[in-house]
Amino acid sequence: MTPAGDGARSEPAAVEVPTAEVLSGVDLAEYAAASGLALPDGVGRALAAGDVVDAAPDPYAPGRWTVRAGSRVGAVNVAVPGVREPFTVRVSPKVPIARLFFLLGYSLDPAGGWRDGEVDVTGHRDVVPALAHAVERQIDRALRHGLLQGYRAVQESSLVVRGRIREAEQIRRRFGAMLPVEVAYDEFTTDIAENRVLRTAVERLLRLPGVPRGVRRGLLHQRARLADVTPVVRGQRMPGWQPTRLNARYRHALRLAEVLLGGGSVEHAPGGLRIDGFLFDMNQLFEDFVTVALREALKGAGRVARLQDCHHLDEASAIRMRPDFVLYGPDGIPCAVADAKYKAEKRGGYPDADLYQMLAYCTALGLPEGHLVYAKGNASHAAHRVRHAGILIHQHALDLDQGPAGLLADIAQVARRMADG
Structure with a gap:
């Protein structure tokens, strides 16, 4: 796998599409080279104004747009007034779908997180069909012995x-x-918070583009099971629930449903346009996995890990900073810091800006070492000692192509370096 790029735009790759042909949908790959596409003008402007993909009109070819996917993967429908069928944008991840669900499951529940095969995504190569299948299967397992009351x-x-x-x-x-x-x-x-979350997730999936027919039938069956449960309408807050012994069989289904209903959902109507779908942010997913896995690996000995903990760079506390991961010792003093970076190594190495950022973290926290964790690189580990400061900055690389056991072993190795620092 080649992970996400460093943010720089690639030169558009010419795609031969006749001027008269206008697409009804497009399949893109996460952080792939930009493509030149013939799009309806309303669709092009909607994509350019939104945050689904990067889109810009081709100044030399009217009716054509340069489109490039970033870190968000999934599928959305763009409905434009005057256009009969919605335009579908599908963005596929570079990691295997099963690996994506492992990263997600471990981030949500390290103790009971899903390993490959526990959430069956066999036969689904795209995010939305796999997500719909996974949610439907988990809800079916949760409701197998009846609805919770x-x-x-x-x-x-x-x-x-x-x-x-x-x-x-x-x-x-x-x-x-x-x-x-x-x-x-x-x-x-039965009209309680847990069942309302599941019913709302089912209703949401039934509106998403790209849900396979067989999965849709399963979702309709789950909706019939939950017929006496009130779904949460748009604009209302999701009801809160707490893990208990009674709702243990619901737990995986609820956590997966909350991912679907959370920040990844795309559902809004600016002006006459309507955008509806679901997207994973791979940057956020990788960061969540790395920080949660490091926290699990560094448990014990009186240490406490805090994620996105707020600190200040200057003495006047005017410049805030939020390292992804800070480890505190028994005395409450920071003893390690790490940041997760879902981006590729450049030809000349990793982006220098990451090193400057980590140097600022180490200086403000009074630490002699800092750790940057990337999605992939040419070497598994590199280190740089800063002149006149003596601060050592480590750069680690995780290969997301490997299985869960290998990923967790690599995280354990990073944790050992952090504990020894």
Whole structure:
């Protein structure tokens, strides 16, 4: 695998498309070279204004656009007024789909995170079909022994007294009338937070582009199981839930559903346009995996790891900085720092800006060593000692093409260097 690029634009690769031919969809690869495509004008402007891909009009060929995918992988539909069919953009990751789900599962739950094969994505090469299949299978497992029930607080107007009467509301709304009665009570029901999250995830998947027919049938079956559960409508906050012994069988399904319903969802309508889909940010996914895996590897001995912990570079506390990972000793003093970088090594080495950033972290935290962890490189480890400062900056490379055991072994090696520093 060649991981993400360093952010510089590649020269567009010419794609021979007749001027009269306008595409209804496009398949791109994460951080691949830019492509010249014939797009409807509204679609091109929508892509240029959004953050799904980088898009710009070709100044020398009207109707053609230069399009390049970045770190976000998945699929979205762009619906434009006047165009019958939505335009579909699919971006495939460079890592295998099964590996992507391992990174995701481990980041969400290191103790019970999914290993290859636990979330079956066999036969799915794209992110959205694999995600839909995984969510449907996990929900099916969660509901196999019936829907979870629990108590939900209810406040309503009723002709029958249940629970307690809300006296203040009765006076304010009924002006002394006896009926209906404003009551509050706890109802034992299936319409609880856990089931609402799953129902909302099912509804969301049924609207996504690229969900296979067989998976869609499974999702419709899960929706029928959850028919008495209220989905969360757009604009409402997702209900909170806490892991308990009772909802243990729901846990994987809930965490996967929250990924779907969280920041990766793309669902908005600027002006007359409508963009709907799902995207993983591989930069964020890699950072989450590295920091969580380092935290697990460095547990014990009174040490505490904090992710995205806020510090200041200057004495006046005006310049904030957030290292991805800071390890504190039993005395509460920082003893190690690391940053995850999902980018490729340049021909001349890794970007120098990363070294300057890590030097600032080490200086502000008073540390003699710092660690940069990349997705891949020509060497598994390199180190640079800064002149006149004596600070040693390590650069580590993880090969995401290898299996889970190899990845975790590489993380353990980085953790050993951090603990010995």
